[in-house]
Amino acid sequence: MKFTAILAASTILAGAAVAQDVDKTGWPSSFTVGTASQGGTYFAYGSGWANLVAKELGLTGGGEVTGGPMQNMALVHTGEAAFGMTTMGPAAESLAGTNPIAPGLEMTQACAMFPMYQTPFSVTALASSGIETVADIPAGAKIGFGPAGSTSDTYFPRMMDTLGVQYERRNGGWTDLGGQLQDGLLDVIAFAAGVPVPAVSQLEVQTDVNIIEFTEEEQAKLLEEFPVSEFAIKASTYTTLEADARSVSMWNFSIANCDLPESFVKAAVDVVMSDNERMTGIHKAAASTLPENWDKNKVLKWHPGAAAWFKENANADIPDDMIYGN
Numbered sequence: 001m002k003f004t005a006i007l008a009a010s011t012i013l014a015g016a017a018v019a020q021d022v023d024k025t026g027w028p029s030s031f032t033v034g035t036a037s038q039g040g041t042y043f044a045y046g047s048g049w050a051n052l053v054a055k056e057l058g059l060t061g062g063g064e065v066t067g068g069p070m071q072n073m074a075l076v077h078t079g080e081a082a083f084g085m086t087t088m089g090p091a092a093e094s095l096a097g098t099n100p101i102a103p104g105l106e107m108t109q110a111c112a113m114f115p116m117y118q119t120p121f122s123v124t125a126l127a128s129s130g131i132e133t134v135a136d137i138p139a140g141a142k143i144g145f146g147p148a149g150s151t152s153d154t155y156f157p158r159m160m161d162t163l164g165v166q167y168e169r170r171n172g173g174w175t176d177l178g179g180q181l182q183d184g185l186l187d188v189i190a191f192a193a194g195v196p197v198p199a200v201s202q203l204e205v206q207t208d209v210n211i212i213e214f215t216e217e218e219q220a221k222l223l224e225e226f227p228v229s230e231f232a233i234k235a236s237t238y239t240t241l242e243a244d245a246r247s248v249s250m251w252n253f254s255i256a257n258c259d260l261p262e263s264f265v266k267a268a269v270d271v272v273m274s275d276n277e278r279m280t281g282i283h284k285a286a287a288s289t290l291p292e293n294w295d296k297n298k299v300l301k302w303h304p305g306a307a308a309w310f311k312e313n314a315n316a317d318i319p320d321d322m323i324y325g326n
Contacts, residue, residue, distance in 0.1 A: 039175025
């Protein structure tokens with residue numbers, strides 16, 4: 001597997017903020033974080049925390065553009081990427097050996113690192129289309145579901161099926177799909193990404209859009225059929241919204257290759273989790289990147305270094321059988 005693009009890595013001089021007495025045996029001199037396509041939240045959030053960790057630990061590091069959660073699970077499992085980002089649904093499928101990238105391979109070398117945020121599932125159309133509800137989406141509509149293999153592409157088509165929408169499926173990066181919507185090549189974009197989604201925010205500046213919420217009945221159907229929870233996209237998220245928009249969401253976690261040194265992963269987690277204001281400066285979705293959300297991981301085994309940090313700093317009651325190597 002090859003990355004489709006590389007975000008310029010940050011090379012930082014030694015003398016970073018990590019304590020000098022930390023055992024750095026086995027630490028890599030550089031690392032990458034698997035994110036997703038440009039224009040999506042994963043790219044902005046992941047590249048930001050990669051650069052922050054690189055700076056604070058005195059290493060070379062940066063974000064990699066990838067196909068998203070499914071590919072990130074594969075890249076971290078094989079060690080091609082030290083770190084990555086995934087959602088709980090694709091993580092569960094990858095552990096079970098049903099990741100479409102490598103069917104039959106149980107990706108058990110990807111460990112939980114820290115909670116990131118919830119991924120809402122949201123639908124956007126041009127205001128000029130007249131599409132204001134899911135029921136308004138015409139049969140045969142061209143819908144952009146994000147990069148192939150992403151959380152959005154994995155789950156949103158199934159959700160549309162559940163809601164009775166007939167569509168033509170389109171894939172691509174978030175920025176590209178946003179451009180296609182604006183140019184009339186797509187009828188709808190269905191994004192699963194932390195909010196605000198950069199591509200949607202950009203669209204709002206350039207044209208009038210409708211950000212479509214689910215009805216109570218539609219939300220109930222999705223809650224019954226998929227590993228999601230209730231979510232409301234706050235009105236303050238987008239200038240287009242006049243009120244909170246009903247949605248559903250799935251939790252995202254950062255992941256680390258399970259064989260990385262415990263002290264390295266613990267130090268990286270400390271950089272991210274010890275200063276939430278710094279993280280929200282990277283992306284607003286990081287408002288949920290809080291120590292108390294450690295318990296949202298019900299799927300992945302924890303990296304020992306990450307588990308140690310949360311036990312020491314968040315009083316996390318992580319069962320021994322949920323920590324890798326135990």
